[in-house]
Amino acid sequence: MGLVVAVTGAGSGLGRALAVRLAADGTRLILVGRRAGRLRETRDACVAGGGKAGDIVELPLDLTGPDAAAAVAEAATTAFDGLDALVNNAAQARFGALDRTGMATFAGLLQVNLVAPAALSQAVAPLLRRSRGTIVNVGSIGGLLAVPGRSYYGAAKAGLHHLTRSLARELAPDIRVNAVLPGAVDTEMYDDLGIDDDDVARLRTEMVRTTPLGRMGRPEDVVPWIVMLLGPAAAWMTGSLLVVDGGRSC
Numbered sequence: 001m002g003l004v005v006a007v008t009g010a011g012s013g014l015g016r017a018l019a020v021r022l023a024a025d026g027t028r029l030i031l032v033g034r035r036a037g038r039l040r041e042t043r044d045a046c047v048a049g050g051g052k053a054g055d056i057v058e059l060p061l062d063l064t065g066p067d068a069a070a071a072v073a074e075a076a077t078t079a080f081d082g083l084d085a086l087v088n089n090a091a092q093a094r095f096g097a098l099d100r101t102g103m104a105t106f107a108g109l110l111q112v113n114l115v116a117p118a119a120l121s122q123a124v125a126p127l128l129r130r131s132r133g134t135i136v137n138v139g140s141i142g143g144l145l146a147v148p149g150r151s152y153y154g155a156a157k158a159g160l161h162h163l164t165r166s167l168a169r170e171l172a173p174d175i176r177v178n179a180v181l182p183g184a185v186d187t188e189m190y191d192d193l194g195i196d197d198d199d200v201a202r203l204r205t206e207m208v209r210t211t212p213l214g215r216m217g218r219p220e221d222v223v224p225w226i227v228m229l230l231g232p233a234a235a236w237m238t239g240s241l242l243v244v245d246g247g248r249s250c
């Protein structure tokens with residue numbers, strides 16, 4: 001039987017590409033995200049790539065809801081009698097300068113990008129202890145770089161990086177906790193940054209210009225490193241923040 005992995009934000013971008021890759025390897029999946037239609041598309045892509053429909057559970061929910069974390073643990077128990085890994089990939093990105101961004105926006109980012117991964121980690125920890133499983137958080141080099149106009153997103157991701165390192169110690173030796181920190185990856189995230197289209201176009205140009213390898217990443221550039229952290233090659237890794245960014249942060 002394949003591993004059981006819960007992937008949040010599985011309806012698009014990195015989360016979808018990861019799910020498709022894991023399904024092809026025989027992994028049993030819990031796909032989490034708000035839009036049921038997008039999760040169904042991911043499930044169909046997983047099946048087209050060799051996964052079994054019966055090995056995939058779609059769980060449409062808002063991770064900021066009070067019962068969301070418990071629902072993920074419950075789904076893993078009901079469908080697969082356990083869980084081997086959690087990938088905290090879901091996130092929101094909002095850019096904007098200090099004087100033009102309200103605290104409600106910051107609080108919303110923190111809920112999705114930091115509180116929800118913590119709540120999920122807490123809810124599934126008993127299952128992961130049983131399986132001696134693993135958590136992979138998807139951070140961002142935005143949590144390493146200090147860039148004007150991106151402080152809230154960066155602060156939320158920096159918090160996630162710290163959570164990764166702290167929980168790695170707290171949950172060892174039973175559960176390994178690591179993070180992948182992507183650079184600029186071409187996904188739908190760029191369609192919903194809270195800035196106007198001209199600024200998005202400028203941002204894309206800047207991302208390419210400041211990335212030594214000369215292009216934005218593709219989900220497929222990042223997915224193998226998440227898969228590596230989930231698997232036996234990372235048996236002696238915990239608390240690691242793995243940068244995959246085309247050199248942008250170096």
Ligand SMILES: NC(=O)c1ccc[n+]([C@@H]2O[C@H](COP(=O)([O-])OP(=O)(O)OC[C@H]3O[C@@H](n4cnc5c(N)ncnc54)[C@H](OP(=O)(O)O)[C@@H]3O)[C@@H](O)[C@H]2O)c1
Nearest residue numbers: 009012013014033034035062063090091140184185187189
């Ligand atoms: N793209 C980049 O340049 C880049 C760079 C560094 C790090 N990252 C990180 O990579 C991860 C994946 O992002 P992506 O680029 O693949 O962007 P994406 O396509 O926008 O994926 C984000 C996913 O999160 C889900 N989500 C958002 N809020 C949610 C909520 N409240 N409850 C449940 N699900 C929620 C969204 O699905 P629904 O809307 O259906 O809920 C969506 O599928 C994120 O952690 C992001 O911060 C991305």
